[in-house]
Amino acid sequence: MSNSSGTRQLQRLPGLNQLWQRLESIPRPEPENSILLRALVQALVVVGIVATDIAAGVGEGEIPLSLWAVPFSIAGATWSWFHRRDRNVPMKFLLAIGMIGAMVFFFVRGLGSLNDMRLVLAELLIQLQVLHSFDLPRRKDLGYSMVIGLILLGVAATLSQTLAFAPLLLLFLAIGLPVLVLDYRSRLGIGTKPKTHLRGVPQTWQARLAAYGLAPKRLGVMFLAIVALGLAIFALVPRFPGYQLQTMLPVSAPNSLKDQDFPGNNLGIVRPGRRNGQGSGTGAGQGQGEDGKTEETSYYGFSSKMNQNQTGELKPKVVMRVRSQSEGFWRVLAFDNYTGQGWEISRDTQTRTLERPSWSYRFFLYLGGGGNRTKSVIQTYSVVSELPNLIPALALPRELYFPTLKVAVDTEGGLRSPQILPEGLTYTVISDVPYRDRDVLGQASTRYPKNIQKYYLQVPDAIAAKVRARTQEILAKYNQQQIDRKQKPITSPYEQSLYLAQYLKQNYKVPKGGMGLPLLGENEDLVEAFLFKNQGGYPDHFSTVLTIMLRSIGIPSRLVGGFAPGQFNPFTGLYIVSNTDAYAMTEVYFPRYGWFSFDPIPGHDLIPPSIEENQAFSVLQQFWKWVAGWLPSPLTGWLNGLFEAIASFLGMAISLLWGMLSNGWVGFFTACVLGIVLGFLGWLGWTQWKAWRRRAWLAKLPPMESLYQQMLDDLASQGFRKHPAQTPLEYAKASHQHHPQPISEAIEEVSHAYVGWRYGKITPANLQLLQQRVQQLRKLAAKQRSRT
Numbered sequence: 001m002s003n004s005s006g007t008r009q010l011q012r013l014p015g016l017n018q019l020w021q022r023l024e025s026i027p028r029p030e031p032e033n034s035i036l037l038r039a040l041v042q043a044l045v046v047v048g049i050v051a052t053d054i055a056a057g058v059g060e061g062e063i064p065l066s067l068w069a070v071p072f073s074i075a076g077a078t079w080s081w082f083h084r085r086d087r088n089v090p091m092k093f094l095l096a097i098g099m100i101g102a103m104v105f106f107f108v109r110g111l112g113s114l115n116d117m118r119l120v121l122a123e124l125l126i127q128l129q130v131l132h133s134f135d136l137p138r139r140k141d142l143g144y145s146m147v148i149g150l151i152l153l154g155v156a157a158t159l160s161q162t163l164a165f166a167p168l169l170l171l172f173l174a175i176g177l178p179v180l181v182l183d184y185r186s187r188l189g190i191g192t193k194p195k196t197h198l199r200g201v202p203q204t205w206q207a208r209l210a211a212y213g214l215a216p217k218r219l220g221v222m223f224l225a226i227v228a229l230g231l232a233i234f235a236l237v238p239r240f241p242g243y244q245l246q247t248m249l250p251v252s253a254p255n256s257l258k259d260q261d262f263p264g265n266n267l268g269i270v271r272p273g274r275r276n277g278q279g280s281g282t283g284a285g286q287g288q289g290e291d292g293k294t295e296e297t298s299y300y301g302f303s304s305k306m307n308q309n310q311t312g313e314l315k316p317k318v319v320m321r322v323r324s325q326s327e328g329f330w331r332v333l334a335f336d337n338y339t340g341q342g343w344e345i346s347r348d349t350q351t352r353t354l355e356r357p358s359w360s361y362r363f364f365l366y367l368g369g370g371g372n373r374t375k376s377v378i379q380t381y382s383v384v385s386e387l388p389n390l391i392p393a394l395a396l397p398r399e400l401y402f403p404t405l406k407v408a409v410d411t412e413g414g415l416r417s418p419q420i421l422p423e424g425l426t427y428t429v430i431s432d433v434p435y436r437d438r439d440v441l442g443q444a445s446t447r448y449p450k451n452i453q454k455y456y457l458q459v460p461d462a463i464a465a466k467v468r469a470r471t472q473e474i475l476a477k478y479n480q481q482q483i484d485r486k487q488k489p490i491t492s493p494y495e496q497s498l499y500l501a502q503y504l505k506q507n508y509k510v511p512k513g514g515m516g517l518p519l520l521g522e523n524e525d526l527v528e529a530f531l532f533k534n535q536g537g538y539p540d541h542f543s544t545v546l547t548i549m550l551r552s553i554g555i556p557s558r559l560v561g562g563f564a565p566g567q568f569n570p571f572t573g574l575y576i577v578s579n580t581d582a583y584a585m586t587e588v589y590f591p592r593y594g595w596f597s598f599d600p601i602p603g604h605d606l607i608p609p610s611i612e613e614n615q616a617f618s619v620l621q622q623f624w625k626w627v628a629g630w631l632p633s634p635l636t637g638w639l640n641g642l643f644e645a646i647a648s649f650l651g652m653a654i655s656l657l658w659g660m661l662s663n664g665w666v667g668f669f670t671a672c673v674l675g676i677v678l679g680f681l682g683w684l685g686w687t688q689w690k691a692w693r694r695r696a697w698l699a700k701l702p703p704m705e706s707l708y709q710q711m712l713d714d715l716a717s718q719g720f721r722k723h724p725a726q727t728p729l730e731y732a733k734a735s736h737q738h739h740p741q742p743i744s745e746a747i748e749e750v751s752h753a754y755v756g757w758r759y760g761k762i763t764p765a766n767l768q769l770l771q772q773r774v775q776q777l778r779k780l781a782a783k784q785r786s787r788t
Contacts, residue, residue, distance in 0.1 A: 031084040032139040036212065037182040041142045041149075042077045043175050045129060046070050048152030051168040052122050055160035057424070069126050076133030084137040095131050102127040122155040139186045146179060161321045161382060161574055170227070177222060178214045185213055249428040250380050251361045253403040257425060260404045260418045267351040267408045269304050269333075272386040272420050299582035301540065301561040302332055302388045304348045306584075308540060309341040309520045317385055320392070320563070320577040324379040326611040327565040327575060328433065329597060330392040334412035334560040334587060336455045338548060340525045343559050346455065347411040355406050363400040367413055372440070372593040374432040375611045383425040385579075391415035392563060394431035396594070401428040412558065433611050436596060441494040444590040448556055452589055456556035459548055463528045468552040470531055474503055475553075493555045494596075497588050501546055501600040508545075509536040510602055539601045540584045546600040547586045556589040560597060565609055703767055708754040711747070711774050728755050746777040 032038065046066075053066040083091075106124040129148045136142055153172050156165055209216060296315050300306065322330065335343030356363045377394055391400070391407065393415060400407060400415065403425075408416040459467065478499060479489035490496055508530070511517055517534055520526060527548045530537045537545070543559055550557040561584045566577035585608065587595040597608050631639075660671040694713070698706045712722055720738050722731045732751035735744040753770055756762040764770060 031137040032142055032186060033084075034182060034186060035081065037139075037142065037179065037186065038077060038081060038136070040175055040179045040182065041145050042074060042133070044149035044172065044179060045073055045133070045145050045152075047168055047172045047175065048149035048156070049073070049126055049129075051156035051165060051172070052119075052126070052152050052159070054164055054168070055156040056119050056122070065123065065126055069130055072130045073133045076130060077136060079134055080136040088135060088137075091134055095135060098131045099128060102131065118155055118158060122152060122159075125151060125155075139183065143183065146176075146183070161572055163569075163571055166571070173226065174223060177219050177226075181213050181219075249378065249401050249430075250426050251401045251403055251428060252424070252426045254422050254424050257417070257419055257422055258403045261406050262353065262408065262418045267353065267416060268348070269302070269416065270389040270420050271303065272298065272388065297385075297579055298388075299561075299579055301582065301584055302390055305339075305342065305344040306335060306559075306561070307342040308526055308538075308544060311516045311519070311538075314579050314582075316578050316580050318576060319383070319385045319387060319579050320566075321382045321384060321572075322379060322566065322575040322577055323382075323573060324394070324575065325377045326375070326394075326433065327568065327609045328377070328394045328611070329560075329565070329585075329608045330379075330381075330563040330577065331395055331414075331560060332390045332392050332562040332582075333410070333414035334558050336412060336558050337458060338460065338527075338544070338559075340460055341520055342526070343544070345410060345412060351408045351410045351416065353406050353408050356402075361401045361403060363402060363407055365397050365400055365409065365415075367396060367398070367409065372434040372437070374434045377431050377433050377611060378428065379431065380426065380428045383421045383423055386423055387421040389417040389420050391417055391421070391427070391429075393429040394433050396433060397429045397431045399430040403427070412560075434594060434596075436607065436610060438494065441590050441593060441596065442492045444492070444494065444593055446493060446554075446591075448589065448591060452556045456558050456589060457551050457554065459551050460525065463525050463548075464552060467527060467531070467548055471500065471549040471553050474500065478503075493550075493588065494590065496553070497546075497550060497555065497557075497586075497598050498606065500549055501586070501598040501606055504542050504546055504600040505602050505606070508542065508602075510539060510542075511536065542600040542602070543583075543585045546598065550586070550588060558587050558589075558595075559584050560587045560595075564604075704754060704757040704764060704770075707767070707770060707774060708750060711750050711777065714774070714778050715747070728758075740780075743777060743780050746773045746780070749773060750777075 049069050050066045053064050056065075102124060105127070106120065109120045109123065125148060129145065129152075132141070132144065132148075136145065149172070153169065156168070296312075297317055299314065300310065320330075333345070335345055337344045337346040354363050354365065374396065376398075379394055381392060391402070391414075393400070396413075397415065402417070404418050406418060410416065475490070475496060482489045490499055517537060520529060526537070526541060527545050530541050530545050547557045547559050561582065563577050564581040564583065566575040566581050568575050583601065585597050585599040585601065585604075587597050589595055599606060599608050657671060660667040660674070698709055701709065708728070715735075716722070720735065726734070728751045732744075732748040735747040738744075739747070750770055750773060753764045753766075757764060
């Protein structure tokens with residue numbers, strides 16, 4: 001009574017009476033009565049909500065979306081089931097008000113997330129779905145929920161950085177298949193209740209599902225086929241690990257970092273676990289623990305001073321996940337001054353600050369570069385474990401999307417945040433990465449600017465002459481070998497840098513088997529000990545030695561620290577970077593072209609990976625490596641040669657086509673004509689191949705079966721095709737309506753003989769006569785076509 005009286009009072013409100021009457025006059029929609037379909041659709045929505053929640057992660061102090069959205073959505077779906085035959089006009093008004101509130105909440109949230117609206121849009125969609133779940137009387141309304149679940153799963157796929165998304169994807173597919181079956185049956189008007197079975201005969205759950213059209217075996221086969229096909233497509237289709245659009249680039253951070261400024265204008269390096277401002281001096285920033293041992297989880301080189309006279313190993317720990325259009329060395333900082341047992345940034349106090357506008361997260365860095373050709377590369381970094389306030393980025397960053405009010409840039413091109421990089425931080429960098437052209441760099445000038453000579457040619461006086469003599473001896477010996485082979489000796493700084501890096505790789509060793517090197521004495525030099533005493537050292541020592549060797553012969557260089565690309569995950573498109581990926585290598589300066597890296601560490605590539613590397617077919621490459629490991633070497637080599645030949649042919653064809661298309665109208669029409677000719681030849685070859693396969697198949701059949709199939713092929717080519725539902729005798733009877741009497745009689749005779757052989761096991765005695773009849777049939781049909 002109270003409900004009806006409240007409805008009547010609502011109808012009396014000004015302006016609502018007429019609207020209410022119109023709503024009441026609308027015919028009631030036909031409700032969807034399948035509770036199984038409703039339950040499975042609701043399960044799809046729940047999976048989509050949970051997937052979004054897991055992929056987005058839950059920040060500190062935040063309530064998970066699924067904690068409230070899943071119960072309310074299930075409650076709404078339950079309410080809709082019991083009220084599916086009602087008009088629910090009051091509920092529709094309440095839902096409209098709720099949707100307006102959701103839009104207001106969306107705009108408020110969106111103002112604080114202008115750089116990445118994916119999660120905000122997903123939250124809006126979840127809120128609308130929760131409201132929508134209270135009004136699901138029809139199959140069409142359930143269809144909207146299915147689409148919303150699919151969209152949420154897609155959003156989760158873009159947000160996910162781990163393989164935790166994969167089980168949810170498989171679960172969504174497992175639920176989606178029966179949903180599609182039930183939805184299709186509903187569209188056709190097929191009842192979804194199982195048929196009544198015989199009284200007293202128990203019905204198994206497999207039979208009950210089969211009555212719904214959900215036979216477990218058939219769905220299982222379909223599920224496995226879809227997964228297999230999806231994995232095959234996933235392996236073959238090229239993937240690009242970065243962003244193709246430069247809008248709404250991801251930026252997010254915990255509240256402790258948002259809109260922060262440098263405290264007390266202190267621009268020094270801050271390491272995790274230390275107060276602001278520490279780390280730019282001596283002990284606090286050297287990354288050295290007690291007794292000359294490195295810290296267990298933090299790379300010792302990320303500080304304004306780096307002491308390389310220490311031992312120890314890092315405990316592996318993931319620190320970043322990077323999405324980038326190209327892999328590369330995630331550069332952190334560089335050092336210019338060699339101290340004898342390490343490095344330091346001599347002009348650390350000359351670090352400058354940059355400020356972003358209040359309405360945007362974008363910093364314009366203007367770090368400049370050489371006159372070399374560059375490629376714009378977008379990278380997004382997600383910090384998994386605390387890092388120093390040094391901001392990793394590819395070489396020559398142009399734009400930085402970062403949540404603090406200010407960032408700092410040191411004299412070596414390193415970027416700094418006001419505070420340490422906390423777990424949960426996401427930021428984006430756009431870099432102008434230079435192409436590395438060996439011929440161009442080999443012809444670079446040796447006239448270096450004064451500021452380059454001042455800071456990047458420094459070598460301690462105590463070792464300068466000794467290191468220079470050793471370096472010149474190595475180069476002279478190699479040049480003499482070149483002359484003996486009647487080849488050109490190396491004289492350019494680029495070629496000398498390449499050779500010295502390779503020489504250190506091949507002739508000096510890293511200690512193995514846990515046998516560490518003794519710590520250096522107080523006045524002992526690291527480079528001198530490496531070259532003349534220990535005949536090797538730890539990985540970073542190789543880079544220090546190469547840098548000093550190059551400086552000793554007048555080639556400006558510096559030590560650069562950062563992270564290797566890490567492990568590329570083809571399923572997520574992310575590079576997984578660990579603390580053990582951090583190391584140092586040598587950067588060499590070339591006038592007009594800028595700084596380029598050389599890696600002398602054994603086991604590393606001589607040239608670090610950069611924009612020339614392509615990860616588009618990484619899954620296929622990894623799969624082939626796994627298969628090749630099981631094959632004999634000769635077969636692997638032959639297959640590799642075949643794949644290279646195919647790739648070379650495709651590349652040549654694409655180059656030829658592009659050359660035609662870019663040659664004006666003449667080239668365009670030539671390409672069109674060539675395409676038509678190739679298409680025709682391809683079609684002709686395809687039809688001939690199909691005909692050959694058909695003839696080979698017919699030759700394997702029993703004589704009577706082969707004869708009957710030949711007759712069907714001939715008649716099909718004349719337009720009289722047998723329908724799969726027709727029996728041979730029905731087909732023969734229908735031939736009287738389409739063919740003259742001689743042809744139809746021949747068809748009927750062959751069909752009767754085929755039925756007798758097929759179903760009566762009667763071997764035709766007149767098989768040769770039947771073959772003649774089929775040949776006559778072919779001739780008669782040809783004459784009939786010529787007359788018409």
